[in-house]
Amino acid sequence: MKRLLFVFSILLIASMMLGACAKAAPTEAPADVPPADAPTDVPAAELPTTPPPAEGKTVLNVWSFTNEILTMGVAFEKTHPDVDVIYTMIPMTNGEYQTKLMATLGTDAVPDVVALEAAFVKSYVESDFLADLSDMMPLAEELKMYPFVYEVGTVDGITKAYAYQATPGALFYRRSLAKEYFGTDDPVEMQAILGDMDKYVAAAEVVKTKSNGDTFMVASNGDFMNLFYANREQPWVVDDTLTVDPMVDKMVETVKIFRDNGYEAKATQWQEGWFAGMNDSLKDAEGNAKKIFSYFLPTWGLPYVLAPNATSADGASTTVGDWAVITGPLPYQWGGTWLGVMKDTKQAELAREFVRFCTLDEENLTNWATGVYTNEYLKAIDPNVPDDQYQAAGDFVGSQVVVEKITASFDDSELSKFLGGQNSYGGFAAAAPTVNARLMQGSDDAIQRALNDPLNSYLEGTVTLDEMWTLWKDAVRNEFPELIIP
Amino acid sequence: MMRSNYRKNYYGYLFIAPFVIGFLVFGLYPLYNTIALSFTNTTMMKADGAFVGLQNFERLFADKTFFTAITNTWSLWLMNFIPQLGIALLLSVWFTNTRLRIKGGGIWRMLFYMPNLLMPSAIAALYFSLFSYYGPVNQFMVRADLLPEAVDFIRSPDVMRGLVVFIQWWMWFGQTTILIMAGMTSISVSVYEAAIIDGASIWQMFRYVTLPLIKPVMIFILVTSLVGGMQMFDIPFLLTDGRGSPANSILTSNIMMYMRFRSSQGHIGAASAVGVVVFIMTSFVALLIFYLLREKSDKKVKEVRS
Numbered sequence: 001m002k003r004l005l006f007v008f009s010i011l012l013i014a015s016m017m018l019g020a021c022a023k024a025a026p027t028e029a030p031a032d033v034p035p036a037d038a039p040t041d042v043p044a045a046e047l048p049t050t051p052p053p054a055e056g057k058t059v060l061n062v063w064s065f066t067n068e069i070l071t072m073g074v075a076f077e078k079t080h081p082d083v084d085v086i087y088t089m090i091p092m093t094n095g096e097y098q099t100k101l102m103a104t105l106g107t108d109a110v111p112d113v114v115a116l117e118a119a120f121v122k123s124y125v126e127s128d129f130l131a132d133l134s135d136m137m138p139l140a141e142e143l144k145m146y147p148f149v150y151e152v153g154t155v156d157g158i159t160k161a162y163a164y165q166a167t168p169g170a171l172f173y174r175r176s177l178a179k180e181y182f183g184t185d186d187p188v189e190m191q192a193i194l195g196d197m198d199k200y201v202a203a204a205e206v207v208k209t210k211s212n213g214d215t216f217m218v219a220s221n222g223d224f225m226n227l228f229y230a231n232r233e234q235p236w237v238v239d240d241t242l243t244v245d246p247m248v249d250k251m252v253e254t255v256k257i258f259r260d261n262g263y264e265a266k267a268t269q270w271q272e273g274w275f276a277g278m279n280d281s282l283k284d285a286e287g288n289a290k291k292i293f294s295y296f297l298p299t300w301g302l303p304y305v306l307a308p309n310a311t312s313a314d315g316a317s318t319t320v321g322d323w324a325v326i327t328g329p330l331p332y333q334w335g336g337t338w339l340g341v342m343k344d345t346k347q348a349e350l351a352r353e354f355v356r357f358c359t360l361d362e363e364n365l366t367n368w369a370t371g372v373y374t375n376e377y378l379k380a381i382d383p384n385v386p387d388d389q390y391q392a393a394g395d396f397v398g399s400q401v402v403v404e405k406i407t408a409s410f411d412d413s414e415l416s417k418f419l420g421g422q423n424s425y426g427g428f429a430a431a432a433p434t435v436n437a438r439l440m441q442g443s444d445d446a447i448q449r450a451l452n453d454p455l456n457s458y459l460e461g462t463v464t465l466d467e468m469w470t471l472w473k474d475a476v477r478n479e480f481p482e483l484i485i486p
Numbered sequence: 487m488m489r490s491n492y493r494k495n496y497y498g499y500l501f502i503a504p505f506v507i508g509f510l511v512f513g514l515y516p517l518y519n520t521i522a523l524s525f526t527n528t529t530m531m532k533a534d535g536a537f538v539g540l541q542n543f544e545r546l547f548a549d550k551t552f553f554t555a556i557t558n559t560w561s562l563w564l565m566n567f568i569p570q571l572g573i574a575l576l577l578s579v580w581f582t583n584t585r586l587r588i589k590g591g592g593i594w595r596m597l598f599y600m601p602n603l604l605m606p607s608a609i610a611a612l613y614f615s616l617f618s619y620y621g622p623v624n625q626f627m628v629r630a631d632l633l634p635e636a637v638d639f640i641r642s643p644d645v646m647r648g649l650v651v652f653i654q655w656w657m658w659f660g661q662t663t664i665l666i667m668a669g670m671t672s673i674s675v676s677v678y679e680a681a682i683i684d685g686a687s688i689w690q691m692f693r694y695v696t697l698p699l700i701k702p703v704m705i706f707i708l709v710t711s712l713v714g715g716m717q718m719f720d721i722p723f724l725l726t727d728g729r730g731s732p733a734n735s736i737l738t739s740n741i742m743m744y745m746r747f748r749s750s751q752g753h754i755g756a757a758s759a760v761g762v763v764v765f766i767m768t769s770f771v772a773l774l775i776f777y778l779l780r781e782k783s784d785k786k787v788k789e790v791r792s
Contacts, residue, residue, distance in 0.1 A: 095728070095748045102530040102752045123750040127531040266619055266638065273620035282620065285628035285636035442750045453731035460641055462733065474551050475729070478742065479749040481545050481756045482527075 057084040060350050063101060064115035065092040068337070071391045072164075072358045074378045075367065079357070083350065092117060105129055112345040113354050116161055116338045118152070123442030124340060125153055130160040131341040133352065139360040144400035148437040149359075153338050161340035162359035164368065165300065166398045168431040169226060171328025172306060173294040174319065175420050181210045181293075187422060191326040194294075197254060200329040204263035207293050213262060215291040219277040221255040221459065222269030222452075223296040228254070229448060230332035235439040236447045241484040242476060244469075252455065252465070259459040265292060278305075279319055281312040298334035299396035299428050307418055321417060325424045333435040365397045370406055396428045403429050443480060450475035517765070523758035530752025542759035551734065552742065552760070556767075558730070559738040562647065562722070563715030566654040571707070573655075574662035579692060582670040584678075595667070598660030609657070610724035613649055614640070640726060643735030650722050650736050657721075662707055669703030670696060705779050709772050716768045719744065739764050 062073055062085055073085035088111065090097040098120050104110045116124050124130055137159055140150050146166040153161030171194065175185035182193055182203070194200050204217035218224070228251035234243050258264040265282065267273030276282040277292030284290055297305055302325070311318040339358055341351040357364055367373055371393030378385045394415040397403060403425070410416055410425040454471035457463045463471065473485050524542055528535025546552050577598070581591050588594070601609075617623050617639040627633040639645045673696065681691050722736040729745065730737020739760060746757035 099748050102748075105530055120750055123531060129531070268618070268640070271618060271620075272615065273618070276620065283625075284620075285624040285633075287625070287629065446749050449727070449729065452727065453729060453733065456641055456731075457733050460638065471733070474549075475734075477549065478551050479745055479753075480751075481542070481746075481753060 057082055058347065058350060059084050059086055060113065060347055060354060061086050061088065061111040062113045062115075062354070063088045063090065063097075063111040064337075065090060065097040065117060066115075066337075067386075067389060068391070069115055069339075069358065070385075070389060071373050071378060072364070072368070073354075074381050074385055074389075075364060075373060076354055076357050078381045080353070085354075092119075106344070110342050110344050112342060112347045112351040114340055114342060116340055118167075118334075118336045118338075118440070119445035120442065121152055121161060121336075121338045122440050122444070125155050125160050126442050129343055131343045131345070131348065131352070132158050132160060133162065133341065133355065134159045136162065136352075136356055136360055139356065143360060143362060143365075143402065145360070145398050146400060146432050146435065148333065148435045149336075149398035152336070152437045152440055153340065161338035162355060163336050163338045163398050164359045164365060165336055166396055166428075166432045166435065167298045167300060167333050167336040168396075168428055168435045169230070169296060169298040169328075169332040169334045170301075170325045170424075170427065170431065171294055172297055172302070172323050172325050174291070175322050175324050177207070177211075177215060177291060177293050178324070181207050181215075185324060185420070187324050187326050187427075190324065191328075194326065194329055197250075197329045201254070201257060201263075204258065205261070208261070208263060211291070214289070215293050216265040216277075217263040217293050218258065219265045219267040219274045219282075219292045219295065220269045221259065221264055221455070222274075224251055224255055224258075225448065226298075226334040227251075227296055227328075227330050227332045229444075230334070231330050232439055235441050235444075237441055237443055237483065240482070241486060242447070242473070252458070252468075255455070256459060265290060275309045276312075278309040279312040280317045294328075296328065296332075298332075300335060302415065302418075302424060303392050303394045307415070310418070321420050323419050324422050325419055325427055327427070327431055331431060331434050333437070359398065362399065362402055365399050365402045366406060369393065369395055369397045369402065370409060394425070396425065396432070400429075400432075403432070443483075446479050447476055450479065520758045520761050520765075523755050524762045526755045527753075528755040530754060532751075535755055538755070542756050543763070545756070546759050546763065551737070552739075554734050555730070555737050555739045555742045558647075558734070558736065559716060559718055559740075562650055562654070562718055562736070562738065563712070565651045566658070567711055567715060570655050570659045570662055570711075573659050574666050577659075577663045578666040578670050579696070582667055583688075584675075595660070595664060598663050600660065601657045602661055604657075606657075606720035607724050609653060610721055613653060614725055617645070617649065641732045643733050646726065646732060647735050650718075650725060653721050653725075654718070658711075662711070665703055665707055666700060669700035673699045701779065705775065708775055708779075712771060712775070713768055716740075716764055 060083055062069060064070075064087070067089055070087045070089070073087050077083060077085055090100050092098060097117075101111075101114060114124075133153075134157075137150070140162065145162075149163045149166055150159050152163070153159050173190065173194075178185040178190055182190065184190065184193075194203055200217075207215050207217050228247050232245035232247040234245045236243060255264070259266075265273065265277060267277060267282075273282060277290075278295070280289070280291060282290045282292065295301070295306065306323065307320075310320050310323070339355045341348065341355055345351050359365075368391055371391065373391040375385070375387060375390040378389055393413055394410070407423070407425045407429055410423045415425075416423050451472050454463065454468040454475070457471070458465060458468040476483065477485055523535075525537055525539060526535040527538045527541070580586055581588055581594065615621055619636060619638050619640065621639075623639065624633070624636040628636055637645075677695055677699070678691060681695050686694070717740050718738045719740040722730065722738050723741050723744070725736065726732065728741070730741050743757045743760035743764070746753045746760065
């Protein structure tokens with residue numbers, strides 16, 4: 001009897017753990033460990049949110065994956081004093097945000113306003129969970145929003161999400177190195193030298209030869225991805241069938257050339273080595289200093305990625321003022337944040353007003369881009385704002401009207417000093433109208449991510465090209481059971 | 487008499503009620519729901535899902551990657567569990583041995599257990615940075631002439647598999663040691679005294695006294711570790727790209743389940759199918775362990791009596 005009880009209780013524990021873990025994020029545990037320590041569950045609970053709502057105010061729940069929109073939320077409270085914006089930030093490094101958001105769909109926990117990143121905005125726009133915001137289109141036309149800002153948020157003629165940014169891509173290069181290897185650092189002349197992909201490859205060889213292999217043309221193969229993906233002519237999924245555009249083949253070919261010829265530093269995008277290259281602190285395993293000539297980054301890459309990383313942590317080396325920006329070999333766009341209203345919200349009117357304020361309000365967009373939202377400004381509205389919360393000047397906004405008005409103000413700004421006097425805003429303004437998002441689909445992100453591992457194996461030489469495609473198709477099948485894969 | 491008996495039972499039920507309710511709500515219902523979902527094509531982005539019969543399972547068993555995941559899960563678990571049990575047994579014998587009298591047992595126990603308290607995400611991030619291409623391991627190895635040039639460890643299936651096994655071992659051997667030690671210290675000293683009087687060697691005492699008496703603890707460790715091992719998720723998930731890279735070498739069945747769940751549509755039907763297969767597999771092996779390690783003495787006792 002005792003044995004039976006023991007067996008039974010063990011089975012209970014076992015089935016309980018299995019049952020519980022099938023739903024929650026599972027944990028590895030050779031012993032009885034509650035699923036509470038699952039890493040994906042941690043961030044939301046631990047991240048600071050604004051304190052409980054003040055009495056007598058209407059609460060608006062806003063969810064996002066960076067702290068950017070909190071600035072908008074505080075600014076919104078200034079014009080709408082009776083509103084309390086409760087801001088929840090959940091990172092999306094490994095898809096935590098998407099998972100959390102998905103889990104609230106159809107429940108009471110659903111937020112009122114959601115931020116949607118380029119990687120998954122389409123799957124929400126294509127779903128039935130976002131409210132119709134088409135009636136704001138006249139406003140968008142009035143502000144001459146770049147088409148891609150609302151095209152992405154539109155499906156079957158119904159617009160459900162708007163963006164406050166436009167995100168054309170660019171090529172950033174080091175002025176001092178350009179002078180050394182090409183005899184000029186002038187953006188116009190450099191654009192002529194790096195104007196298409198063949199020229200870019202040829203220039204990579206020049207950089208390698210003249211630097212004796214100490215300077216790499218790019219830091220990682222990840223830099224190339226968006227560039228080529230944005231220039232495809234067919235989307236990934238055509239009539240429910242997985243489709244490979246010739247541009248994708250061209251991408252594979254190009255990254256292979258870069259790897260095999262040592263034009264690429266073998267860093268991983270968003271990892272230490274990749275950032276180290278931005279401030280000249282990159283060292284190989286023997287301790288030799290290595291340099292990176294250029295980075296493919298979009299509009300937001302300048303204020304959020306390149307500028308913050310241009311000085312090394314110990315302050316010993318800096319590249320501030322040594323950068324310039326050009327269109328580069330191919331025009332492209334990368335990323336962007338869209339805002340939508342959940343259909344199930346109880347604050348529909350207020351939520352719509354919030355989206356309008358963030359994305360289609362000329363004054364707010366101007367303030368956003370020109371650095372009006374300093375920490376002091378935000379603290380004056382809500383003293384609980386964190387000390388590092390502010391919006392630096394230079395984010396590229398989605399309204400052509402605003403862009404035209406403020407471009408000149410960047411002629412002598414911090415950002416143009418960073419770029420050796422170049423006004424990047426003007427360059428982005430020229431590139432923005434060419435950006436289109438026709439090809440964007442909800443499944444893009446997963447399909448593209450699935451290619452990373454097989455592609456890296458191919459670059460390492462551990463699999464052949466054919467094996468790479470097979471591995472990729474297996475991985476895609478894994479996540480899209482319904483897709484037809486030739 | 488009748489009355490008092492009734493009362494006793496009534497309070498008994500009251501006392502077990504919290505567990506039973508908790509189990510029904512958080513154990514049985516999710517289990518039932520998972521099984522029910524596995525026969526549908528439900529996604530998170532669609533409000534309704536349709537019954538599709540065994541389609542999810544057919545797709546699963548037609549998928550080579552799924553078998554890779556199952557094999558990985560088993561090999562990663564066995565490779566960390568066998569050394570884990572060995573080391574734990576050895577340490578337990580040392581620390582409970584009355585002749586060795588190792589000092590500071592409590593401190594050692596705490597040190598062994600410490601890695602278990604660290605957050606898996608922190609450990610994964612730490613090891614990822616250590617072994618990255620521009621990381622300290624490469625710098626040290628190359629400068630000490632142990633490697634001719636930097637190696638991309640993160641892209642090497644063998645290294646990453648070894649790392650997962652090592653981290654799992656390192657995080658859990660303390661736990662196992664503590665359990666075995668608890669089992670060993672509960673054995674009455676008089677049994678050992680009797681063995682010593684009978685002239686048993688240390689090995690004989692271990693083999694014929696300790697091992698049989700800690701069998702219930704061993705079964706517990708084996709089963710809980712099996713259940714945990716079959717659900718291995720956090721370290722392999724966080725160590726690389728969350729997709730079992732490089733070359734699916736650390737793709738476990740639970741990572742596969744999670745990938746289906748977090749795909750852009752949130753295929754919970756297909757994800758549940760993976761969960762159900764893992765559940766059936768784990769239950770079967772757990773029952774097999776009970777069967778193989780069952781007490782055979784009951785039968786003998788009966789024979790003697792009859």
